[in-house]
Ligand SMILES: Nc1ncnc2c1ncn2[C@@H]1O[C@H](COP(=O)(O)OP(=O)(O)O)[C@@H](O)[C@H]1O
């Protein structure tokens with residue numbers, strides 16, 4: 522059955538729960554773009570690390586958003602490109618995407634993501650986009666787009682998530698699982714599911730099966 526979305530769909534969830542893969546599959550089926558909020562946090566973290574900024578001082582948030590603002594004024598803004606084949610982040614004409622899914626960024630991003638100024642910057646970037654679109658992250662349905670037509674929250678056990686993520690990192694399974702658990706704790710404040718989100722255990726099926734489950738909710 523053809524599903525037509527005119528508004529916003531949100532897919533939130535913990536690290537490596539399957540958000541980006543499910544978002545990509547569902548957005549492609551709906552023929553709408555999907556926005557990866559996490560990539561904006563990862564890019565801002567990368568920008569800070571590249572410029573010697575830390576996240577543990579009172580002015581950290583202002584310094585980071587001032588840096589991002591100076592890039593924009595200088596004509597080299599951080600830009601999210603919501604391509605169907607996978608979101609990309611560019612700084613001017615440099616594609617940063619491959620630099621962002623690393624254990625180093627994983628280890629630092631949560632410290633950046635708690636900075637209110639950075640959350641405000643990311644949320645403004647996302648809220649400037651014209652619907653229809655799908656937005657994935659931690660707090661899309663709970664905070665950034667509470668008005669979303671459909672909300673989903675993905676989860677799976679740390680072990681299941683680690684077995685998936687280990688294929689994408691140069692680390693052993695135990696290290697990956699420990700890092701995911703630590704990031705879950707650090708992200709807890711912004712990761713609570715929206716009360717009206719449909720919760721899906723992605724450990725219960727293959728990626729196509731989970732995508733079909735989401736599509737089933739959208740077409741009912
Ligand atoms: N239901 C699933 N079954 C098996 N593998 C999955 C499933 N969902 C996602 N994956 C795989 O797990 C890894 C992490 O998924 P990803 O979408 O990047 O998660 P997130 O965006 O939540 O961090 C990817 O390699 C993806 O292909």
Ligand SMILES: Nc1ccn([C@@H]2O[C@H](COP(=O)(O)OP(=O)(O)O)[C@@H](O)[C@H]2O)c(=O)n1
Nearest residue numbers: 536537558559560562630631634658659660
């Ligand atoms: N809406 C969001 C999305 C990501 N984040 C932060 O950004 C980090 C990276 O998000 P991500 O979605 O790229 O991470 P994965 O779940 O893909 O591993 C998370 O660990 C959070 O610290 C957030 O705080 N709020």
